[in-house]
Structure formats: structure tokens, C-alpha cells
Amino acid sequence: MEHTASPLGRWTLAALVASAAYVLAYSQDVTLFYYYPMGGEWHWRPQGEALGPRITYYGWKAIGLLAGGATLLLPRRWTDRLPPDTVWVGALLLAAVVCAHESHWFLK
Amino acid sequence: MMIAILLLHGLCSLFLVGALSHQAAATWRRAPLAGRPTGVVAGFAAVRAPLYAQAIAISYVLTMVLGDVVYGPYRVDVKTMLFDLQLWPWNGVFEIKEHLVALGFFLLGPYLVLWRVPLGATQARSRRLLTSLLAAIVWYALLAGHLLNNLKGVGF
Numbered sequence: 001m002e003h004t005a006s007p008l009g010r011w012t013l014a015a016l017v018a019s020a021a022y023v024l025a026y027s028q029d030v031t032l033f034y035y036y037p038m039g040g041e042w043h044w045r046p047q048g049e050a051l052g053p054r055i056t057y058y059g060w061k062a063i064g065l066l067a068g069g070a071t072l073l074l075p076r077r078w079t080d081r082l083p084p085d086t087v088w089v090g091a092l093l094l095a096a097v098v099c100a101h102e103s104h105w106f107l108k
Numbered sequence: 109m110m111i112a113i114l115l116l117h118g119l120c121s122l123f124l125v126g127a128l129s130h131q132a133a134a135t136w137r138r139a140p141l142a143g144r145p146t147g148v149v150a151g152f153a154a155v156r157a158p159l160y161a162q163a164i165a166i167s168y169v170l171t172m173v174l175g176d177v178v179y180g181p182y183r184v185d186v187k188t189m190l191f192d193l194q195l196w197p198w199n200g201v202f203e204i205k206e207h208l209v210a211l212g213f214f215l216l217g218p219y220l221v222l223w224r225v226p227l228g229a230t231q232a233r234s235r236r237l238l239t240s241l242l243a244a245i246v247w248y249a250l251l252a253g254h255l256l257n258n259l260k261g262v263g264f
Contacts, residue, residue: 006221006224006228006231007221008218008221008222008228008231008234011217011218011220011221012218014214014217015214015215015216015217015218016214018214019210019211019214019215022207022210022211022214023207023211026207035180037179037180037181037183037184038184040180052184053183053184053187053188055179055180055183057176057179057206057210058176060210061210061213064210064214065214068214068217084222084228084230084231084233084234085233085234087215087218087222087234087238088234088237088238088241091211091215091238091241092241094211095208095211095241095245098204098207098208098211099204102200102203102204102207103200104200105196105197105199105200105201105203106196106197106200108194108196108197
């Protein structure tokens with residue numbers, strides 16, 4: 001694997017941290033906020049069933065964005081030597097984790 | 109209104125699939141073409157791939173945001189139906205779609221860096237495989253969305 005001094009290392013780490021944070025959040029069912037589409041309401045905490053089904057997906061993505069954004073603040077010298085192949089290897093691994101985690105839907 | 113947004117979401121995803129497929133195919137081309145491509149396969153890959161990157165990133169975000177808008181009615185109408193009828197594999201198809209699309213969204217940063225001109229020769233393999241992975245994600249998302257919409261459309 002070659003090393004690079006381009007911004008690729010920084011963006012790669014940010015993308016993988018964001019993705020890992022997202023996967024961790026959804027697999028643990030932790031979210032930043034809840035959206036109730038029937039009433040069009042946003043809440044920080046889960047509400048009763050009277051509001052109908054809730055959406056946690058937006059909150060998971062917000063967690064990923066925040067984690068990735070925070071990673072971009074790291075000093076560039078920390079990420080300069082990250083091999084370019086890290087991006088696709090990490091992405092493939094996280095995609096595999098997602099597929100494995102969701103496999104239970106096909107086994108019911 | 110929701111049907112119009114769903115149609116726009118579908119049209120954007122078609123553009124995205126086309127652009128990413130051309131770009132991914134271009135990364136697997138062995139050598140630059142000397143002249144005009146002679147066959148369909150060579151012609152499919154004979155695009156100026158770096159020019160596609162920004163349009164693809166914008167289109168990806170637009171398609172995803174439109175999908176997020178449609179997700180509200182989907183959650184109320186379609187997902188509830190899938191649960192009521194215990195169509196678990198179909199729900200799994202959608203769950204994988206939403207998660208892979210989110211991962212693809214986070215990967216747009218390094219994707220744009222990899223396609224920054226002049227292209228880094230040492231990053232060719234990463235560019236090829238990340239672009240191909242994004243193409244696979246949008247293909248899966250398009251097919252999954254289409255199949256689920258056949259099952260029960262949003263807004264009907």
C-alpha cells in the first residue's frame with residue numbers, strides 16, 4: 001500500500017469514522033432526535049405511540065455527520081500517512097457489517 | 109405532491125446510476141483509447157471520467173435528500189404494511205438500502221478527493237474500487253427502491 005500526503009487521508013478517516021459512528025448508532029438504536037411523520041413533529045426524546053411510527057434514520061445520519069466533521073478537525077499530520085487503500089477496504093468492511101447485521105430479516 | 113417527489117427521486121437516481129456506471133467502467137479500462145471506440149463496451153467506458161465527479165456528488169446528495177423526504181410517508185404507509193403482512197425479507201431489502209446509501213454519502217468526501225484533477229497515479233486502485241463500490245450501492249438502491257415501489261407505492 002502506498003502512502004500519500006494529499007487530503008485523501010483526512011477525508012478517508014473522516015468518512016470511515018462517520019460511517020462507523022452511523023453503524024454503531026443504528027445497531028445500538030441510539031439517535032440524536034426522533035421524527036414523527038404522521039404529525040410532522042421532531043423530538044429529542046421518544047414519545048408515546050399516539051404520535052404514530054417514528055423515524056430514527058435522520059438522527060443516525062446526523063451522528064455520522066458530526067463524528068465525521070469532528071474528525072476533519074484533527075491535525076493533518078496525523079492522517080497524512082494513511083494508505084489510499086484504507087478508504088475502499090474500510091468501506092467494504094462496513095458494508096459487510098451492515099449486510100450481516102440486517103441478515104436476520106431474511107432468516108425469519 | 110409526494111408522488112412528484114418520488115418521481116423526481118427516481119429520475120435523479122437513474123441519472124446517478126448512469127453517470128456512476130460510465131465512470132466506474134472508465135476506471136477499469138486498461139489504457140486510454142488511441143482513437144474513437146469501436147464497440148459498445150469500449151464506447152461505454154470511453155468517457156472523460158473526472159468531469160463526472162462533481163455532478164455525481166451533487167446528484168447523490170440530491171437523490172438522497174429527496175429519498176429522505178419520501179421516507180416519512182414510506183415509514184407510515186409502506187413499512188407498516190410490510191410489518192403487518194410480515195414481509196420481513198422486503199423490509200430487510202429496504203433496511204440494507206438505507207444503510208448503504210448513508211455509507212455512500214459519507215464516502216463522497218474521499219471520492220471527490222480521489223477524482224481531483226490531476227489524478228494521482230498512486231491512487232488509481234482506490235479510485236477504481238471506491239467508484240465501483242459507489243456504483244454498486246446506487247444500483248442496489250435503485251433496484252431495491254423500484255421493487256419496493258412495485259410492492260406498494262408511496263403516496264397511493
